[in-house]
Amino acid sequence: MSKIKGMQSLAFEKEVYILSAASVVGKLEGEGPLGKCFDYVEEDPMMGVGSWEEAESQMQLKAAKGALEKAGKKPEQIRMIFAGDLLAQSIASSFGIVELERPVYGLFGACSTMGEALSLGAMTVAAGYAEHVLSLTSSHFGSAEKEFRFPLAYGNQRPPSATWTVTGSAACVLAGSKTKAEIAGITSGKIVDYGLKDSQNMGACMAPAACDTISRHFMDFNRQPEEYDHIITGDLGTVGKEILLELLQQKGYDISRQHIDCGMLVYDEKSQDTGAGGSGCACAATVFASYILPRIEDGTWKRILFVPTGALMSKVSFYEGQSVPGIAQGVMVEYAGKEE
Known part of the structure; x- marks a missing residue:
């Protein structure tokens, strides 16, 4: 169902399409140049819960539900989910999408995780193992700083080469049915x-x-x-x-x-x-x-x-x-x- 190309690539003979996508971001991202493009902009970085990690899980769930709603699909129509995040043991994903009650493959590719999730989802659809797959990921400035750098209250200085972890989540529904x-x-x-x-x-x-x-x-x-x-x-x-x-x-x-x-x-x-x-x-x-x-x-x-x-x-x-x-x-x- 796929054609091997060169050393590391695949070209899909059975078409794989992106049926829908949804995005959730935090306040800072909503104030940026793409602010009007995102589906949901959350003013509260805590999402009404008690920790940064829980907030990230809530964002991931909201993105997943948003993509499903756009696709006109119910959770039970998703054969597999490919999801991951930056946190230890990918807890943002495991706690975030548990209520969807669908088969899940947990991923870790750091900031490349969306590419990994789309790749594996596309291979699954192209091979005929699923008609609908959900690919998603998330990150949160607060949870990432706490995990990899310093707690936010520490107020450490950042060098000019440092990047800023985006607070948000996005999900895509992949399918074999034709879209644009x-x-x-x-x-x-x-x-x-x-x-x-x-x-x-x-x-x-x-x-x-x-x-x-x-x-x-x-x-x-x-x-x-x-x-x-x-x-x-x-x-x-x-x-x-x-x-x-x-x-x-x-x-x-x-x-x-x-x-x-x-x-x-x-x-x-x-x-x-x-x-x-x-x-x-x-x-x-x-x-x-x-x-x-x-x-x-x-x-x-x-x-x-x-x-x-x-x-x-x-x-x-x-x-x-x-x-x-x-x-x-x-x-x-x-x-x-x-x-x-």
């Missing part, structure tokens, strides 16, 4: 480790992985950057973007005209004090659901390569002095024309 947005292929990412240890500069840690996946995608599909309207990374920010462009230049690919980064879209660099840009699982996911997908569906963009990037670190590896490996998952999405 098709997942035409994927390029699975490898773990790439350049030995960098600065967890406050995740853009630099993830850029080599983004370069590896993007260049491999071009080779596997025998294509050039100009064959894409945009090549969209997840959350490299201003620092990682510059490194990515230079690394790809060294491989003979110039994507400077096509490249955009979700982390640089979600916040206003001039008016919002968010460092090098946005990051977190929700960064790429919410921008994809609210900004990228609609431009595929209306035909503004005919083909894009969506490449969420992840820094594969944990608080254990950090305190043990380990490096921060990166990974990037490539998802090729194309305009599929009018619905039948």
Whole structure:
């Protein structure tokens, strides 16, 4: 049901479509350049519950229900869920979507999780193992700071290279029934480790992985950057973007005209004090659901390569002095024309 392309890619012979998508974000994200694009903007970062972690779970549930409502589907019509987040043992997902009572595969790809969830969901539909799949992820500034850096009350200073974890969640329903947005292929990412240890500069840690996946995608599909309207990374920010462009230049690919980064879209660099840009699982996911997908569906963009990037670190590896490996998952999405 799929055609193996090159070393790391698949082209789906059975069509896989994105039936719907929904996004939930926090107040800061709602005040950013894409504020009007999101489905739900939550003024209360605690979502009326007692902890940052519970709030993230509530956002994930709201995104899942929103995507199901848009698709006109009930939870029992979803064969499988692919979900993950940044927290230890992926508790935002396990506690967030428990009430949907559907089979779940828990994922961890750090900030690349939406690319991983879409890839696995697309493979499942293309192989005929499910008619409807739900792919989703989330992150929360409060829970991520508490997990990986310092409690918010500590008030630590952040270097200019640091990114700001996006508070939010997004979900997509994938199906075999035709819509205007098709997942035409994927390029699975490898773990790439350049030995960098600065967890406050995740853009630099993830850029080599983004370069590896993007260049491999071009080779596997025998294509050039100009064959894409945009090549969209997840959350490299201003620092990682510059490194990515230079690394790809060294491989003979110039994507400077096509490249955009979700982390640089979600916040206003001039008016919002968010460092090098946005990051977190929700960064790429919410921008994809609210900004990228609609431009595929209306035909503004005919083909894009969506490449969420992840820094594969944990608080254990950090305190043990380990490096921060990166990974990037490539998802090729194309305009599929009018619905039948």
